[in-house]
Amino acid sequence: MSILPDHSLYAIGMNPSPGAHDLTILFSGEGIPVPRHKIGPAIHDYCLIHTVTDGEGVFECAGRVYPCKAGDTFIILPGVLFSYQAGDRNPWHYHWVAFQEKGAPLLLADMGITAARPVIRCEDPEELKELKSMYNRLRLGFNQSDYPRLEDLQGSAWLRLLLHKLAMLNQQHLPSREGEVADIERGVRQAERLISTQYHQQLSIGQLASTLGYHRAHLSKAFKQHTGLSPMQYLMKVRMEKAKSLMRTSFSIQEIASSVGFNDALYFSKLFRKWTGMTPSEYRSGPAKG
Structure with missing residues (x-):
């Protein structure tokens, strides 16, 4: 049953306790809008993914138009202008999930998703069925228990599995x-x-x-x-930067050397001086370092 007059079906699950994680799910749902129902032009500050399971519509992103049908997933990127509209004869039925991620553009780029490539194709009905099941588990997992923080954890787990599945599907269609x-x-x-x-x-x-x-x-x-x-x-840089931060602690030079991969404290001290211009003792006794 729809709670919106412009949808014949609209169901949504809101995360009751979004965590302070790198990957935070906000909400997930499914809907069947009326013919020619349109969202946008607009911009979101979060990532919103739609997977079409039936029907058809059109997605527009960064000035390009993408006709979408069952099996297509379109991704709305944070800060990118978008709009999407249901078909006039066979409006789409889609599932969606919204999330925030501290490094969202990098995460999505890892998946092969950019503003120039915002659509993922799925041609296998069984894989589409699997995607639909993941969305349902996301949506139906919220507000079902007395432990909202655990629901957030569960939702994040399903979101990661969904993203992995979409990434694998996308790899099949990337040019060699x-x-x-x-x-x-x-x-x-x-x-x-x-x-x-x-x-x-x-x-x-x-x-x-x-x-x-x-x-x-x-x-x-x-x-x-x-x-x-x-x-x-790069390894030396990581080791020396970590050693510099450990100089603020009460650990001995030998313990710091061992902690960053050097069994010989004298050799570590020589490299540290070459890196910073100071011996470990001089660095430690000097003003607080940034």
């Missing part, structure tokens, strides 16, 4: 060159994350390349192209 570029960029980002979390380990470029499934020379070249640093230079 875009897929190659995305693969290289993904490998570099994986290497960055690996270094940023495992800097205390005895890492080498060979280990990084082997772990990520890339040839050593290929990874080194791509990493420097994207970051301006070699993997080992």
